[in-house]
Amino acid sequence: MTEPQLQETKEPREVMPEVVLSLFVLLKTVMSHNAGHPFARQMAGKVVEAVAQSEPEWSLQFIRGGVFRDRELVQMGAGGFRRAQTIALALSRLGFHEITVAKEVDEDAWLRLCAGLVKGALGASDGLDGVEIDGLSWRAIPDASWGDEAEEMDPEVYAIVQTTLCRMDCERIHESLQKSAQAGEGWYWPWSAGLVVMRRLERGLDADTPACARTVELSPGEWTPARRALSVAIEIMRVLIKLKVGIREARVAAHLGLILSMMTYEERAGRTMLEASGGLLSFLTGQFSASERTGLPPHHVRVSTLAHLIAQPDPSKWLPVIHLVSLVHELERERAPEGVSIDLTRADLLGIATRDMGVRFAPVWVKALIDVHGALPVGARVRLGGGEQGVILDARAKEVDVLLGSGVMKTVGSQQLQLVSALEL
Numbered sequence: 001m002t003e004p005q006l007q008e009t010k011e012p013r014e015v016m017p018e019v020v021l022s023l024f025v026l027l028k029t030v031m032s033h034n035a036g037h038p039f040a041r042q043m044a045g046k047v048v049e050a051v052a053q054s055e056p057e058w059s060l061q062f063i064r065g066g067v068f069r070d071r072e073l074v075q076m077g078a079g080g081f082r083r084a085q086t087i088a089l090a091l092s093r094l095g096f097h098e099i100t101v102a103k104e105v106d107e108d109a110w111l112r113l114c115a116g117l118v119k120g121a122l123g124a125s126d127g128l129d130g131v132e133i134d135g136l137s138w139r140a141i142p143d144a145s146w147g148d149e150a151e152e153m154d155p156e157v158y159a160i161v162q163t164t165l166c167r168m169d170c171e172r173i174h175e176s177l178q179k180s181a182q183a184g185e186g187w188y189w190p191w192s193a194g195l196v197v198m199r200r201l202e203r204g205l206d207a208d209t210p211a212c213a214r215t216v217e218l219s220p221g222e223w224t225p226a227r228r229a230l231s232v233a234i235e236i237m238r239v240l241i242k243l244k245v246g247i248r249e250a251r252v253a254a255h256l257g258l259i260l261s262m263m264t265y266e267e268r269a270g271r272t273m274l275e276a277s278g279g280l281l282s283f284l285t286g287q288f289s290a291s292e293r294t295g296l297p298p299h300h301v302r303v304s305t306l307a308h309l310i311a312q313p314d315p316s317k318w319l320p321v322i323h324l325v326s327l328v329h330e331l332e333r334e335r336a337p338e339g340v341s342i343d344l345t346r347a348d349l350l351g352i353a354t355r356d357m358g359v360r361f362a363p364v365w366v367k368a369l370i371d372v373h374g375a376l377p378v379g380a381r382v383r384l385g386g387g388e389q390g391v392i393l394d395a396r397a398k399e400v401d402v403l404l405g406s407g408v409m410k411t412v413g414s415q416q417l418q419l420v421s422a423l424e425l
Contacts, residue, residue, distance in 0.1 A: 012055040016074045019054055020067060022046045024083040027090065027114050027121065031157070035115040044107035044114075052104055059100040062088035063141060086157075090120035094128050097141040105135040121157055159211035162204030163234075167216070169197045170226035174262055188287040189259055191300060198255050201233060202247065209238060210378070210394065217379035218393070223343045225270070228332040229261030235328045239368050240321070252302045253321045259284065259303070260329055269338045273329050277311045323362040327353065327369065330360065345422050346373060347380035376400055382417040389420065 026043040033040055061068040067076055067084045076084050091097060094116065112133055119127030128138065173193050181187050204212045216231050233254040240250035263283060264271040284304050288296065296304075310322055318326075331349040344352075350370055357366040376382070380392045382402060390402040400417065 012053065012058075013069060013072070013074075015050060015053045016060075016067075016069050017076055017080050019047070019050045020060070020074065020076065020084050020087065021080060022050045023110075023114075024086055026110060027087060027117055028156075030111065030114045031118045031121060035111045040111060040114075041107050044110045047110045048104070048107060051101060054101075056101040056103050059098050061098045061141065062091060063097060086121065087117065090117040090127075091138070093120040093123065093125055094138075095125065095140055096128070096138040098139050100137045100139075101135065102137065103135045105133065109133045109136055123161075155207040156211045159204040159208035160215050162200045162207070163212045163215040163230075164219075166197050166200045166204070167219070167227060167230055169193060169200070170230045170258075170262075171224065173197075174224070174226040174229070177262060186287065187283065189262075189284050194255055194258060195299070197230070197233070197258065198251050201230075201237065201254070202251065205234070205237060205241065209241075213238070214378050214393070217346055217377075218391070223336050225262070225265035225267065228265055228335050229258050231335075232261045232328050232332045233258040235332075235369065235372075236324060238372050239324060239328075239365070242372055243368060248299075248302075249321070252299065252306065253325055255299070256303050256306050257325045257329055259307075260325065261332065264329075265333065268336045270333050272333065273310065273326050277307075280307045280310060320362075320364075324365045324368075327361045327365050340423075342422055345379045345381055346377040347419055348422055350377060351421070376417065376419070381420040381422055383420050384418075385416050 022043070026040065026047050029037070029040045029043045058070055060074075061071065062084070067074045067081075067088070074084075088097075091099070099113075112131065113128075113136055116127035116131055173190060176190065177187065201212070212234060216227065216234060219227075221227075236257045237250050237254040240253060241247075260273055260276065260280065263280065264273065264276045281304060284300075284307055285296075306319070306322060306325075309318055310325075312318060315323070315326075331353055334352060335344050335349060337344070350373060353361055353366045353369060357363045374395055376392050376395045378392055378394065381389065382392060383389050384402070384404075388404055390404040393401040393403050395401075402417070
């Protein structure tokens with residue numbers, strides 16, 4: 001007769017890291033989908049299970065970077081600490097620092113709480129106004145905040161915010177340039193506004209590069225010239241960062257790509273880089289007098305130097321990075337083909353690059369660009385084995401997340417997917 005196996009049990013306080021982690025996962029799920037999504041309800045069930053092991057009643061305090069249960073420090077570990085700060089920041093923006101669980105509550109209660117926390121994570125201050133949940137409560141603790149300068153934001157959320165601001169900036173720049181051209185005024189590049197886009201882009205890519213790419217590729221709305229110009233800057237910077245090129249050089253090349261695209265793209269297609277090369281240098285420096293040009297900031301000079309080299313009629317005399325700028329600019333120009341209302345996906349553009357590799361485009365840069373995106377780029381249209389059509393949301397080594405209608409199929413094996421051209425659809 002065998003002895004009964006004893007199940008390992010944890011003290012209620014030892015479960016608290018699991019409670020915080022499950023709440024973080026629920027918050028991110030509601031942020032990505034919504035509180036009514038089946039996947040969000042599944043994650044809410046994980047919170048219910050974790051809380052059941054913690055034996056309420058208790059309170060969680062988020063005070064100056066620490067996480068406490070009833071004023072006793074919860075040992076979260078490095079990764080857990082970062083996740084806890086996402087909850088802490090969302091709660092703090094709503095004006096609170098403590099969550100009290102008076103009793104076990106169901107999935108609906110946690111979904112309602114996280115629907116309010118999501119608004120805080122995105123910067124709102126009224127997400128929990130008027131919300132009452134039996135068994136859950138929250139309150140402010142005086143002097144418990146980090147302070148504005150020390151607050152941390154979840155890297156993915158931060159990257160999304162920075163990229164969205166970049167797109168808004170680009171739309172304003174493009175609109176301003178169009179108005180100047182229509183009014184017959186001087187048509188020059190706004191250096192200060194362009195550098196704001198570069199700085200925000202660098203911060204977003206540093207925080208979460210895939211989130212930046214998803215934000216541009218999957219955002220609703222048309223592929224306007226400004227949106228395509230921002231995509232050019234992101235692609236150039238991603239390739240150069242992956243190749244471990246210095247950030248200064250990456251910034252110069254990306255800024256030049258942004259400028260070229262703003263100058264050439266139209267609602268559908270636009271001029272090629274070579275067609276615009278003749279007037280590019282005057283577009284960059286025409287607002288400066290001859291005496292001022294000697295005192296231009298180094299970044300202005302570097303971008304203008306690359307622009308001058310583009311005007312060389314023989315591409316064999318270009319610096320290598322100009323071939324990358326040319327590749328990415330031409331691909332995004334073809335994102336919105338003339339004569340049709342269909343916008344191509346990143347996978348379609350990489351297919352064009354592969355087709356024309358060694359003819360229009362330098363093979364080494366095509367390979368580098370493909371290496372950044374992998375076999376299943378974000379935004380690619382795919383067909384599953386059962387015939388369903390979806391869109392790639394995220395891709396890892398052997399698994400991907402696919403958007404099917406209004407739902408998300410998690411961790412699909414890449415071997416189950418077939419790329420489909422936007423033109424075919």
